Amino acid sequence: MTITATGAKRRVRSAQHPERGRSRWRRRDTWAAYGFISPWIIGFLVFTAGPMIASFVLSFTNYDGIGASHSVGFANYRHLFQDPAVAKSLMNTLIFAVMRVPLSMAVALLLAMLLLRVGRASGFFRTIFYLPVMTPSVAVGILFLLLFNGNVGLINHVLGLVGLHGPAWTTDSAWIKPGLVLTSLWSVGSTVIIYLAALKNVPKDLYEAAELDGVGRWNSFRHVTFPQISGTLFFTLIVNTIASLQTFTEAYTAFFGSSNSQTYSNDAALFYVVYLFQQAFQYTHMGYASALAWLLFLVVLVITVIQAKVSKRFVYYEGDER
Known part of the structure; x- marks a missing residue:
């Protein structure tokens, strides 16, 4: 009670x-x-x-990872602007990103549009395209040396079958970054899956209306498909740009391993994170490496903000009155 x-x-x-x-x-x-x-x-x-x-x-100290750290003020940041390797590695990274991001997005979108037309077999091909993503990055770096070897590589062998003389991908500084960009397409499968999901969400009645108006395939893609998937394109642009600016494993495995550092020209493959890694763990300049890391953070932040500002001109979101 x-x-x-x-x-x-x-x-x-x-x-x-x-x-x-x-x-x-x-x-x-x-x-x-x-x-x-x-x-x-x-x-x-x-x-x-x-x-x-x-x-x-x-980043404001002199620290070797073992002994005590000593404050050096802004000396590490001042040294960033005096170190020629910083400018070289940053330029290599930016060139790599400019080449890789548009190409990987275009290839992924093309494959996604092909998968959209496959029908019932799309599930099988989705798995096939995504499986390379699971490959360890170190293995991809080794694969680069095997495929793009100037003398016995498979790529130059195939080019020779059609009468073309392949370049020295691993020793010619002009071809090192293009070779690494082509190798990076090995893991484009995750972007393909994202684009395929976006393409499937485009309302079919928009295509029917465009067809009734006599719009061709290119104009249909330009005025219907592209605006509807522009948000997804912008997302992958940001993600792929950040990933490209932080590229490390493939280049380090191929050009900076103990057995390869003297065999191949590696100046063109000196990416920013590779140089950061060298300063931190090869030369034990932990303070300077921390300053390098914060500079990379600022570069990524600035590029992302610029992309976000520019995206307002072409990214369409549902409910926009434009």
């Missing part, structure tokens, strides 16, 4: 003060939500925010 009376009193109070009852439930839901996302919050603080703060502090 006592429990029943107490429950009845609570129900009466809740009925008299409905806002208080809803507020209590909101607090419970809020704490439950924090409980569910707490593993991510802890992981972010420990593995992302913490190292970022530590690297920012280290």
Whole structure:
């Protein structure tokens, strides 16, 4: 009887003060939500925010990873503008990104449009295109040396079958970055899957209306398909640009391994993250490497902001009045 009376009193109070009852439930839901996302919050603080703060502090020090650190003020950042390898590696990285991003997006979109026409077999081909993404990056770097070897590589052998003389992909500085760009297409499958999903979401009645108006395939793609998938294109542009600016494993495996560093010309493959890695773990200049990392962060941030500003001209979102 006592429990029943107490429950009845609570129900009466809740009925008299409905806002208080809803507020209590909101607090419970809020704490439950924090409980569910707490593993991510802890992981972010420990593995992302913490190292970022530590690297920012280290960028103002002279630290070799073993002994005590010594404050050097802005000396590391001043040295960035005096180090010719920084400008060279940054230019190599930017050239690589400019070549890789448009090509990978175009190839992925073409493959996605072909998959859209396959029909029932698209599931099989989706798997085939995505499987190379699972290949370790180190293996892709070795694959580059096997395929693009100027003397015995498969690429030059195929070019020779059609009467073309293939270049020295691994030794000619003019062809090192194009070769790495072509190798990067090995893992274009993830972008293909994203584009395929976007293409399937384009309303079919828009194509029917365009066909009734006598619009050709190119104009249909230009005025129907492209605007409808422009948001997805913008997303992959940002992701692929950031990934290209941080490229490391394939170039390092192919040109900076212990057995390859003296065999192949590697100046053209000195990408920014490769140089950062060398400063941090080969020369143990942890403070200078931290300053390099923060410069890369600023470069990525500036490029992303510029892309976001420019995207307002061509990215269409549902509900826009343009």
